[in-house]
Amino acid sequence: MSATVERTSREELRELQNERLRETVARAYERVPFYRETLDETGVSPSDIETVDDLRDLPFTTKSDFRDEYPDGLFAVDDEEIRRIHASSGTTGKPKIVAYTAADLDRWNEVMARSMAAAGIERGETFQNAYDYGLFTGGLGFHGGAEELGTTVIPASSGNTQRQVELARDLGSDAIGCTPSYALYLAETAEEMGVDPRNLSISTVLYGAEPCTEPMREEIETRLDATGIENYGLSELIGPGVAVECHEAQAGMHIWEDHFYPEVIDPQTGEVLPEGEEGELVLTSLTKEALPVLRYRTGDLTALTAEECDCGRTMVRMDSVTGRADDLLIVRGVNLYPSQIEDVVLEFDAVAPHYRIDLYREDALDRFELTIELVAGFAGDRDRLRTDVLARLQNALSITPDTLELVEHGSIERTEVGKVKRVYDHR
Ligand code: DLL
Secondary structure (H helix, E strand, C coil): CCHHHHHCCHHHHHHHHHHHHHHHHHHHHHHCHHHHHHHHHHCCCHHHCCCHHHHHHCCCECHHHHHHCCCCCCCCCCHHHEEEEEECCCCCCCCCEEEEEHHHHHHHHHHHHHHHHHCCCCCCCEEEECCCCCCCHHHHHHHHHHHHHCCEEECCCCCCHHHHHHHHHHHCCCEEEECHHHHHHHHHHHHHCCCCHHHCCCCEEEEECCCCCHHHHHHHHHHHCCEEEEEEEECCCCEEEEEEECCCCCCCEEECCCCEEEEEECCCCCCECCCCCCEEEEEEECCCCCCCCCCEEEEEEECEECCCCCCCCCCCEECCCCEEHHHCEEECCEEECHHHHHHHHCCCCCEEEEEEEEEEEECCEEEEEEEEEECCCCCCCHHHHHHHHHHHHHHHHCCCCCEEEEECCCCCCCCCCCCCCCEEECC
16 A cells, blocks of 8 residues: 555545454454454454444453463464564563564555655665664664665664764765664764764654653754654554654654554543543554454553644644553652653753653652753752752652752763663662
8 A cells, every 4th residue: 555545534544444454353353362262251243343433342452461472372373474573672571572474574664664754754865773673673674664665774773873973974874763862872972972963964863662752852853953753663563663753744643544543541441532632542453464453552641633734644643652551650649750750851951861760668658869960061050950950840740859869961871772761660
């Protein structure tokens, strides 16, 4: 299916989704014992699911289902049909193993090429792929899309940052794909090498795989003098290639709804929420062969809008992920997402986009320590800055840390490979 599907009418899109959903449900029911059992238990037969509106009758699939069915209990094809395996970067417990048939890989390349084109990257340009290659879906996912689109791909993978700077400079990379924290690390490394990152030819940073607040995006755009475009995805559904911002509007990420059907639910009750309300994103794959997923609870918090976008694409848009349902920190009874803290502290020009949160329990009480980093060459009044940051936190979040440490630029460890870790819950 060509990119014209991105601008099809909502009615035509709905028809396509309904048709694909019926095939997916039938496939999952026939080939995956897990789905057969859960549907039978719920009393739903595949023929009851005629349109996407009927999805609400289906039970959710969760991360623990992936864990229980480890490694291949959710696969819907025989081993000989599988062309590739990836695994998710689970921090605890077993990784989630995911599989692709040849047709799945083709579709993945297609949605990735569409994502890169929507980001404003063009055929013939040079794309530096600094997502990690290997079991993580980022590296090979972007690689396939970049080739499909017709860019020259530099398979740099993550790490080796000085060499990445040299590659970008010497080969004239037009765009780079990486995590938002890595984009900043790259800029910092370039500066240390005496290379002004704003003078690199990179004009698009296609970032994703980690949360990124608006102040963080601004920092990336300024430091690299480039446009920051966000993309979202997860291994369980495909990898990267689920949603991306368009460069025309940069106003939320278009979900490739011809392949992934989105719902947003109240994470407590499971009830489907109306458009515009924030809740947990639930996704159903519409074309996956090896690993069809029905109503997968992503754990990611966002809101959807079907309002027309300036770019002319009709596919719904999701907001940046504000946090994961399981990132929620309950500190002295107050609900807190790390991104809320990031939003507040990065408003201060004197604060660099690096911070860490440490939580301890002492005598049955929570102890909350926040460490923030000063920008290079900070010469202002630290006590004053500390007082101002504490006041803003209290004002915005009704909580202040027990200690707020201001550290010199470069003191907080950087992440060169993989996803950044900012919260250390020692409780
Ligand atoms: O991170 C796929 C990916 C690769 C997306 C490269 C974008 C770019 P997983 O390792 O399975 O797959 O992790 C998926 O990462 O459920 C979110 O919690 C988080 N995540 C991904 N993109 C974003 C984003 C890849 N733009 C999990 N903002 C997801 C916030 C994101 N979180």
